[in-house]
Amino acid sequence: MKIFIAGVDGYLGWTLAQYLAKRGHEVAGADNYMRRDWVAEMGSQSATPIRRMTERIEAFRETFGRNLRFFRGDLTNAAFVDEVFRTFRPDAIVHLGENPSAPYSMIDVHHAIFVHRNNLFGTLNILFCMRDICPQAHLVKLGTMGEYGTPNVDIPEGFFTIEYRGRTDTLPFPRQAGSWYHQTKVHDSNNVMMACRLWKLRSTDIMQGVVFGTRIDEMGDDERLLTRFDFDQCFGTAINRYCAQAVVGLPLTPYGKGHQRRGFLPLRDSMQCLTLAVENPPQAGEYRVFNQFEEVYDLTEVALKVQKIGKEVGLNVEVRNVENPRMEMEEHYYRPDHQHLPDLGYQPTHEMEKELRLTLSDLIRYRSRIQARLEALTPDIRWDGSRKPVEYLVGVDRGAGYNA
Amino acid sequence: MKIFIAGVDGYLGWTLAQYLAKRGHEVAGADNYMRRDWVAEMGSQSATPIRRMTERIEAFRETFGRNLRFFRGDLTNAAFVDEVFRTFRPDAIVHLGENPSAPYSMIDVHHAIFVHRNNLFGTLNILFCMRDICPQAHLVKLGTMGEYGTPNVDIPEGFFTIEYRGRTDTLPFPRQAGSWYHQTKVHDSNNVMMACRLWKLRSTDIMQGVVFGTRIDEMGDDERLLTRFDFDQCFGTAINRYCAQAVVGLPLTPYGKGHQRRGFLPLRDSMQCLTLAVENPPQAGEYRVFNQFEEVYDLTEVALKVQKIGKEVGLNVEVRNVENPRMEMEEHYYRPDHQHLPDLGYQPTHEMEKELRLTLSDLIRYRSRIQARLEALTPDIRWDGSRKPVEYLVGVDRGAGYNA
Numbered sequence: 001m002k003i004f005i006a007g008v009d010g011y012l013g014w015t016l017a018q019y020l021a022k023r024g025h026e027v028a029g030a031d032n033y034m035r036r037d038w039v040a041e042m043g044s045q046s047a048t049p050i051r052r053m054t055e056r057i058e059a060f061r062e063t064f065g066r067n068l069r070f071f072r073g074d075l076t077n078a079a080f081v082d083e084v085f086r087t088f089r090p091d092a093i094v095h096l097g098e099n100p101s102a103p104y105s106m107i108d109v110h111h112a113i114f115v116h117r118n119n120l121f122g123t124l125n126i127l128f129c130m131r132d133i134c135p136q137a138h139l140v141k142l143g144t145m146g147e148y149g150t151p152n153v154d155i156p157e158g159f160f161t162i163e164y165r166g167r168t169d170t171l172p173f174p175r176q177a178g179s180w181y182h183q184t185k186v187h188d189s190n191n192v193m194m195a196c197r198l199w200k201l202r203s204t205d206i207m208q209g210v211v212f213g214t215r216i217d218e219m220g221d222d223e224r225l226l227t228r229f230d231f232d233q234c235f236g237t238a239i240n241r242y243c244a245q246a247v248v249g250l251p252l253t254p255y256g257k258g259h260q261r262r263g264f265l266p267l268r269d270s271m272q273c274l275t276l277a278v279e280n281p282p283q284a285g286e287y288r289v290f291n292q293f294e295e296v297y298d299l300t301e302v303a304l305k306v307q308k309i310g311k312e313v314g315l316n317v318e319v320r321n322v323e324n325p326r327m328e329m330e331e332h333y334y335r336p337d338h339q340h341l342p343d344l345g346y347q348p349t350h351e352m353e354k355e356l357r358l359t360l361s362d363l364i365r366y367r368s369r370i371q372a373r374l375e376a377l378t379p380d381i382r383w384d385g386s387r388k389p390v391e392y393l394v395g396v397d398r399g400a401g402y403n404a
Numbered sequence: 405m406k407i408f409i410a411g412v413d414g415y416l417g418w419t420l421a422q423y424l425a426k427r428g429h430e431v432a433g434a435d436n437y438m439r440r441d442w443v444a445e446m447g448s449q450s451a452t453p454i455r456r457m458t459e460r461i462e463a464f465r466e467t468f469g470r471n472l473r474f475f476r477g478d479l480t481n482a483a484f485v486d487e488v489f490r491t492f493r494p495d496a497i498v499h500l501g502e503n504p505s506a507p508y509s510m511i512d513v514h515h516a517i518f519v520h521r522n523n524l525f526g527t528l529n530i531l532f533c534m535r536d537i538c539p540q541a542h543l544v545k546l547g548t549m550g551e552y553g554t555p556n557v558d559i560p561e562g563f564f565t566i567e568y569r570g571r572t573d574t575l576p577f578p579r580q581a582g583s584w585y586h587q588t589k590v591h592d593s594n595n596v597m598m599a600c601r602l603w604k605l606r607s608t609d610i611m612q613g614v615v616f617g618t619r620i621d622e623m624g625d626d627e628r629l630l631t632r633f634d635f636d637q638c639f640g641t642a643i644n645r646y647c648a649q650a651v652v653g654l655p656l657t658p659y660g661k662g663h664q665r666r667g668f669l670p671l672r673d674s675m676q677c678l679t680l681a682v683e684n685p686p687q688a689g690e691y692r693v694f695n696q697f698e699e700v701y702d703l704t705e706v707a708l709k710v711q712k713i714g715k716e717v718g719l720n721v722e723v724r725n726v727e728n729p730r731m732e733m734e735e736h737y738y739r740p741d742h743q744h745l746p747d748l749g750y751q752p753t754h755e756m757e758k759e760l761r762l763t764l765s766d767l768i769r770y771r772s773r774i775q776a777r778l779e780a781l782t783p784d785i786r787w788d789g790s791r792k793p794v795e796y797l798v799g800v801d802r803g804a805g806y807n808a
Contacts, residue, residue, distance in 0.1 A: 078513050109482050109532035113525050120524070120591075121517050124584075128513035131789060152573040153566075162557075162566050167737070169556040174575040175594070180528075183598060187524075187591040190579070194587060198731050198787055327602050333571070383602055385535060 003278060004090035005029040006075055006126065007097030008068070009036070009053060012142070012270060014227045015216055016094060019271040020278070021064040022218045028069035028088045030080075030097065034118075035228070035235070038104060044232035044376035047244060047366045048214065051224050059224035075122030078129075085133040092278045093130070094140045097122055098188075101234040102146070102179035103325070103381040112180040119184040120191070127195040138281035139203040140274060141192055143185045145263050145293060145336065147207060149176030150329050155336035158205065158289025178328050179383070189289075196287035203286075204277040207336075208270065209263030209293025212239035213355050214362040216268045227267075229363070232376035233325075239264065239302055243356065244370050245377060246310040246317045247363040255379075256324030257396065258300035261334035263293025266355040269348060276344045291338040294348040304402055309356040313364070323390040327383040407682060408494035409433040410479055410530065411501030412472070413440070413457060416546070416674060418631045419620055420498060423675040424682070425468040426622045432473035432492045434484075434501065438522075439632070439639070442508060448636035448780035451648060451770045452618065455628050463628035479526030482533075489537040496682045497534070498544045501526055502592075505638040506550070506583035507729070507785040516584040523588040524595070531599040542685035543607040544678060545596055547589045549667050549697060549740065551611060553580030554733050559740035562609065562693025582732050583787070593693075600691035607690075608681040611740075612674065613667030613697025616643035617759050618766040620672045631671075633767070636780035637729075643668065643706055647760065648774050649781060650714040650721045651767040660728030661800065662704035665738035667697025670759040673752060680748045695742040698752040708806055713760040717768070727794040731787040 003020055007013040008029025017027050031053070039045060051059070053070060060068045069088060073080035075097045098119040099105070105115040123141070130137055148155045151174070161170045172193065175186040192203050219225040230236045231244030242252040265273070273292045282288050297305075303319045310317035324330065342348075349355065363370065370377075380389045407424055411417040412433025421431050435457070443449060455463070457474060464472045473492060477484035479501045502523040503509070509519040527545070534541055552559045555578070565574045576597065579590040596607050623629040634640045635648030646656040669677070677696045686692050701709075707723045714721035728734065746752075753759065767774065774781075784793040 078517075109529060112528055112532070113482075116524055116528065117521070120520055124516055124520065125513060128516070128789075151575060153568040153571045153575075160568060162568060164557040164564060164566060167557045171555060171557075171578040172580065174578055176576065177594070177598065178602075180595075180598075183591075183594055186594055187587075190581070190587055190590055191584075194581065194584075198582075199789075385532075385603075 001091045001278070002026045002089065003092045003094060004088055006093065006095045007031055008070065009033055010096055011228050011230070012211070013096045014056065015267060016271055016274055017068055018060070018064065018218045018225060019216060019275060021066060023275065028071065028090065030071040030073055030075065030084055032072060032074045038099065039230055039232060039235050042232040042234050042376055044230065044373045045369060046228035047231055047363055047370050048226045048229045049223065049366065049369065050226060050228045055224055059222055063220065063222060063225060075125055076118060078125045081125040081129045085129045089134055090137050092138045092140060092281065093126060094274060094278065095123065095126060096142050098142065099181065102181045103379065104234040105180035106383055107381055115181050116184050120187055123188045123191060127192065127201065130201055131199045135199070135201060138278070139192065139201065140277045141188065141203055141205050143189055143205050143207050144182060145207045145209045145291065146182040147175045147177055147186045147189060148173065148336065149178055150332040150334055151176065152333050157291045157337050157340050193287045196285055200285040202282045202284055204282060205287065205289045206274065206277065207289060207291045209265055210237045210239065211265060211267055211270050212237055212359065213267035214359045216271055231370060233379035233381060238299055239306065241377065242303055242306040243359050243363055246306055246315050247360060247367050248370050248374065249316065250377060251318040251320035252303040252306055253320060253322040254299045254303050255322060255326060257330040258321050259298045259331045260328060261296055261298045261332065263296050263336060263338065264302070265292065265294040266349055269294055273341050273346055276341060276346055280344050290340045291336050292341060293338055296334060300398060300402060305352060306356055309353055309360060313357065313360050321393045321396040323393060325379045325382040325390050405495045405682070406430045406492065407496045407498060408492055410497065410499045411435055412474065413437055414500055415632050415634070416615070417500045418460065419671060420675055420678055421472055422464070422468065422622045422629060423620060423679060425470060427679065432475065432494070434475040434477055434479065434488055436476060436478045442503065443634055443636060443639050446636040446638050446780055448634065448777045449773060450632035451635055451767055451774050452630040452633045453627065453770065453773065454630060454632045459628055463626050467624065467626060467629060479529055480522060482529045485529040485533045489533045493538055494541050496542045496544060496685065497530060498678060498682065499527065499530060500546050502546065503585065506585045507783065508638040509584035510787055511785055519585050520588050524591055527592045527595060531596065531605065534605055535603045539603070539605060542682070543596065543605065544681045545592065545607055545609050547593055547609050547611050548586060549611045549613050549695060550586040551579045551581055551590045551593060552577065552740065553582055554736040554738060555580065556737050561695045561741050561744050597691045600689055604689040606686045606688055608686060609691065609693045610678065610681065611693060611695045613669055614641045614643065615669060615671055615674050616641055616763065617671035618763045620675055635774060637783035637785060642703055643710065645781065646707055646710040647763050647767055650710055650719050651764060651771050652774050652778065653720065654781060655722040655724035656707040656710055657724060657726040658703045658707050659726060659730060661734040662725050663702045663735045664732060665700055665702045665736065667700050667740060667742065668706070669696065669698040670753050673698055677745050677750055680745060680750055684748050694744045695740050696745060697742055700738060704802060704806060709756060710760055713757055713764060717761065717764050725797045725800040727797060729783045729786045729794050
């Protein structure tokens, strides 16, 4: 298949390009390197020493024996998307070209508006260009489990059938996002759903959980093929940040009570799932939602796992809760469905600990790159609009039932 | 109270400024006259001969004995909103400063993006400035009944309590909007709801039905106080367009089967309702939703009412269905709640026919202004992205149960 990856320079995008190429697909991608700039704005850098795109493309060709067709440009520019689609004529579009950070979007009004502009306008341009240039193509759009928030009922995959006052309908499950970033993903979901209904486009909307890990096997030992790995407060995911903290000898820092429950999956599983979506497109006009994660843990359980594996590899790791810079429920019901991907053949790795071992050993190699940006590990962006570094909490009762 | 009206030059905004001033409130407003430009872009003009803002302000002072504090500027400019709020320090903000047109947003990708930018960024700026400057103020935000779409169950006012797999929660009622414009209103609703939750702001989100009519009593006979009245395909509401068609001897044109059901209310009721919301603010942190309309009719019933009143005032009026340029359900269940406003004291006019008589007599006076823009009455913006004038349908069975 001809697959276009929007955001091919990113954590998932660069990895997916390799995973798909290895499976024989023809891959093109676009990026304008904004993720690199955002991380620099946070005073941070990727723990892995990522290369310029020119070098990446060279290594890609050497390893996979084919060209990565790269377009440099901004998805919010309609003329750019138009040109890319007319040139490449994709069968599938994997849209990873959005700003993925809740804290970044909460910094101030300018960041909130920037994230709206970047995420919504890019998706709108893709939808219009699909309609006009490649209406048979399949849009695989990256959303987030965070779109649903934490309701007090089970979370279905996108839609639920309910009875209300004696009548029945199947409706989109209500979204209750908790940051401007998460809201932009909700807005996108609504926009993509409507475009499928009105224009008979087809789309898989991925409500992805928290991804972690440094690598997939397809990267081999070529350092030029490594994907980025962020650990700053904005662009590092919870587990990845824990791993970075462990490697430089800082305590792992669950936010608040640390009982927030989330779905997690390793990078390699994310690749498997995205590829299953791409290779099994829906019907014309169909908008389907996949909840994409492997298992649900709370953020303390995960910290204790990193602590345990850290000890095995010789790291002395503490877990210390910090003030929660976010406003969110710290104890809540959480049971989201995730059956659509297993129905398509998803085989979960089920080995978080093995993945953590790999991740820590990769990061130990690049410890000095994290040490050079230590201050990026302390969050100071707060949901009330202030900027103040979080402090350690004392006397947090972890509760029963945790085994490190 | 000190009340700030965003979009004070518009159909509702200019009318509301007068209504509130008459009740003794201190009114300020902002506008950048964009509505005038959008209507010009559609090759149309207001049927009523509206004046420049300078003349409007002069007439306002003469009639209401007080100044209308006017700020010229664009709500998408954060610095402008900041300056206005710091200067005026409003107790309430009535946000009518959005682009209100579904067809306009469907023209092409540039219009879709423009409407997103204008509506979302303006609202975001208002929310951030409320947080930072006047967190006690009350935001009355204009949404639309169209946010809900046409589900097969009753439509509550914003939220519903449901049982799902044996557990219960109160959740936002799912939105299923049918145009980019309607989507922007959904996005705004989600954003305002979150800002209330996170920042303890207070807001009333108005899901308004279709408004019609030329005037309120407070305008008196001063032509300079007239509000605009649009009849073009983008900015004219269904009934207002029917009235304009009746006055120039063109058939009234329900779209498709003409059985789309909507909630309607006269301009004077919209003013009464908005004022009830303003004068009865919610608690800090409360986000409440009012479904604001008087009665539900289908678009054929309304056309037959205009035909009947038209005949009484000597107009020869036909009703002829045209192709539907939109994609929407033309026959559907529709029963939205609308109890919150009556609970606050809303006294509906219940006299659509009397209102239509007033409207037609006003429009007959300005018939030549409609005749000068006849081509604006024929829709050509279609939901599939094409531009082609709609044609009359033959053999539409109106069904039983309609009395003209």
